[in-house]
Amino acid sequence: MKSLSIPKENQIKAWYLFIILHTMQVGVGMAGYPRLVFMEARQDSWIPIIITGLILHLVIACMVFVLNSFEKEDLPGILTKSMGKYVGLVVSSLFVIYFLLLFLSVIANYIEFVQVFIFPQMKSWFIGLLLLTLVWYAVYGGIRVAIGSSFVFFLSSIWMVGLLHKPITQIDSRNYFPMFQVGLDEIYQGVLISSYTFLGFELLWMVYPFINDKKRVGRYSQFAIVFTVAMYLLTTMVAIGYFSPRQLEEKVWPLLTLFKVISFPMFERFDILAVALWILVILPNLILLAWMVSFTCKRVHGWKQKYCLAVMIIFSLLFVSIFDDRELVNKLTDFTGRVGLFLGFGFPFVLLPFAIRQRMKGKKKNAKSS
């Protein structure tokens, strides 16, 4: 496999990683996350969140280490370099499937939001079609447009965090006490359940060669994790404080329910808008994932990226129109989370020895040449 050489106009600055990694991690998972983690760790949910965050910092540090030791390579390049052509091909294909799974779970979950909150009658394939046309249009413009539109969507949806001030004023602080009631087992379960929500940082594998100032990659990806953890901590704690424990267990998407209390002089019910606005939150996920899938396909198999993209979009459309029931979406989400636990969280550590070997080689070469 050839190494990538990226033309200058397609390169991006490292600090965009801060935004795009964050937008990749925040998405559909966020709406239901407070309940899931609350079910496991109750009022001490902040402990598993912070622990997950710490683990993530480690994972990112490992990823950056691996990427830095291979310098200009992305994931398929690293795999073929370290594991040989055929194993690399198989593992890269596994990653393609995994990215595709993530993509499908995001789109299926969002379709469900729309059907529950706004249009119960709207057909899944139609919502899927709307989303997929946008994805197609954005990815067709290449990495510049994919990252650019993710960035713009981030800017146009991040203000929604400010809306939480209303529920914050109505928090019952007794909901947080007593503290430290949680056992080790529950923390473990809470960390496991968080895995799906925090996925998406795998983008770093693919986007690394496009980054202009590679020295700062580590710093900004770590910042992104801090930001994401802060965001999840905020929303979860607000949800736990605002709802009584019984209520919170019944709300499937506590975050969207939180938006129900917000009203403006012009809008009585903000949740309708929030769900529609959520399109701007999940689009970065979809766009970047679709870019990852199509680009990895291109890298691994040498197919044309536009055909990969077209095939993937048609496949996704068929998928969401055929499998549109709650149970299945749940199963898909859980399954993706479990796969992500290995491929997302675990895999960087598998590559660690190869990276060390690569560094040794590099050092030897340097020693020889000097």
Place this chain on the structure above:
Amino acid sequence: MRRRSRKKTSSSYFPCEIDKFATDIKDFFQSSPDVSSKQFEHQGQKIIVIFINYMVKKENIYKHIIHVMQQSDEEWNTESLMNKIPISGGELRSSLKEIGEDLMMGSVAIYIEGQEHCITYGVPQLEQREPERAETESLIFGPQIAFTESIQTNLNIIHWRLDNPSLVTEKFIVGNEIPTEVRLVYLKSIADDENVKEMRRRLNKLQTDDVLESSVLTQYIEDNSYSIFPQLYVTELPDRFCYEIKEGKIGVMVDKSPSGVIAPTNFFSFFESTEDLYTRWNMGTFIRFMRLIAMFLSITLTPFYVAAITFHYEIIPTALLVSLGHSRSRVPFPPLLEALILEFLIELIREAGARLPTKVGQTMGIVGGIVIGQAIVQAGFTSNILIIIVALSALASFTIPSYLMGTAIRIMRFPLIIMAGLWGVIGIFYSYALILIHVVKLQSLKRPYFSPIYPFRYKDLDNSILRLPFLQSNYRAASNMPKDKKRFEEPSNTKKRDIEE
């Protein structure tokens, strides 16, 4: 450049008989009655002077050419003629086609029998209006002068305003049937070479029969001709044009067109007006924000009304719901149709007002706005609230200084309203996402269109979205890639003093 090479291949026509030359020129112009020729003999030489009646300043010909030739006693030949005649810009021509083209541009041709070449002198007389007040981009404050149709006058104004030796005005000829002079204007010490090269490439590549006007030229050389958004700024204000060039952009002037083109342009520059610079910075910033909000409202209000009334009644507050229900109760149409009718009506009034002479136009406004507006509610065609909303969004779209962008925004409303009527808020946000992706995707002269938002350049926010005090904004926008980033050195006495010192 290609025209030159074509000319060289034609074989020399001269020397020839005077009478043959005269008839050939007549034939070249399809025996037009406007081709005048004067033949005379001087010292035994036959000399002919040919020009097109209304294209030349005749006094110049009689006074500086014929008079000079007849007064002198010497025997004329081409070289001595070139030396003696007190008009600049004499050209030696050897083919009929070249002479014909020169005559069309207002030259006079002089031929002495037996010579190898014919001489042409440009003495054009062009009908043109004086520079007047700007009409399409009117300002309350600041310079009022606008470009005219003559490129000579326009270049004169530009040179006068940009008094800098590094000002370059490259000449291009565009148009196969009707060649038009196009000038590429930039400051060599500031403008980015890549931009200049790209624009030069596009102008050279352009193949068309005729560029009608500079806004037509922009449509030929734009990056994406299928987009609804204009990607190059067309302005009739010399101060705007020169300001942008000084900021490191490049400009294009087209002969016969009263406006200049500025490139590269980003989305937000369509919401700027030079007036923001003339007013104080706080007012300028406020007004810029107001325009951006106006743009947003203009594409938001009516679609949201349609979406809320059709699908999402629950987002309407109770207090508003009562009056809304009251005025909607008499309307027999679905909200989508209601909104489309009214939007269409507003567009009709605007278009009719623009096409009619000013005096009648005012009546149009009264008839359209007040009479129909009043009647349409009473007849139960639309609700009161919708009238307010539509009028507000139409008004908002007119605050955009660029006419092209304002029109783009107004047209964009129609698909948005239809999307809102079909799929509610989902339709609206789908369209917003589509527009945002599209805007991020667009490029202007290969530079990102949505700069300074993406790629994000916080220093460029000044002078695009904000406007800081001038002493603070001593940098040229990085989006233009200027060679010289600093506008001026920072003032030295920036040290803060204590209260009583």
